């Protein structure tokens with residue numbers, strides 16, 4: 466489902482990802498782990514087609530990540546979901562459903578699942594952090610994507626919603642869909658995960674000279690390596 470080879474991402478003179486190789490098979494649930502600043506969110510954003518790589522290749526179901534084809538099969542739950550502040554929750558989800566070309570009929574059930582049904586007619590700008598996250602989750606999953614990417618999905622969620630989210634991701638996985646996520650709370654994910662891929666520590670300042678990092682891929686492969 467995801468095949469990234471020798472990916473390098475730079476911001477200015479800082480190399481954030483240095484020749485990262487990663488493969489995730491269809492139907493796997495994989496945690497992207499590593500210390501703060503290791504580049505986990507950046508890697509997710511490359512796979513989501515939002516951040517370009519300076520070198521290397523990335524394919525999602527064989528398609529470039531920024532292509533319409535890859536976009537249609539992916540749902541990305543960002544740490545801070547981009548939401549339309551002046552729409553109500555209901556309007557936002559109806560808009561997201563239109564963009565995906567699907568019915569918004571499942572949206573109320575999605576909100577209900579996370580205890581957020583009562584916010585349907587509230588403007589997004591008036592929501593708490595956790596409720597925004599729930600709306601972002603429901604919006605990203607409306608089209609039942611084959612690939613679900615989540616960046617720190619537990620941030621801001623209450624305990625019951627965290628449990629519900631793990632159950633939801635378990636259903637996604639049992640349907641043969643793929644899950645790739647970052648989280649600093651791996652213990653929550655134990656029932657779900659097939660594998661953990663660990664990125665090495667950040668390269669540091671421009672002259673840091675980090676060694677290449679290769680994260681192996683197929684199930685059953687050796688454990689990911691960290692080079693410092």
Ligand SMILES: Nc1ncnc2c1ncn2[C@@H]1O[C@H](COP(=O)(O)OP(=O)(O)OP(=O)(O)O)[C@@H](O)[C@H]1O
Pocket residue numbers: 476481499500501502503504505506507508667
């Ligand atoms: N748009 C950007 N412009 C400049 N630097 C950026 C940008 N996005 C990320 N970075 C830098 O890239 C590095 C990796 O950030 P990233 O958010 O990918 O790390 P992370 O592993 O997800 O960290 P955390 O665990 O803290 O969420 C950081 O040093 C960050 O400051």
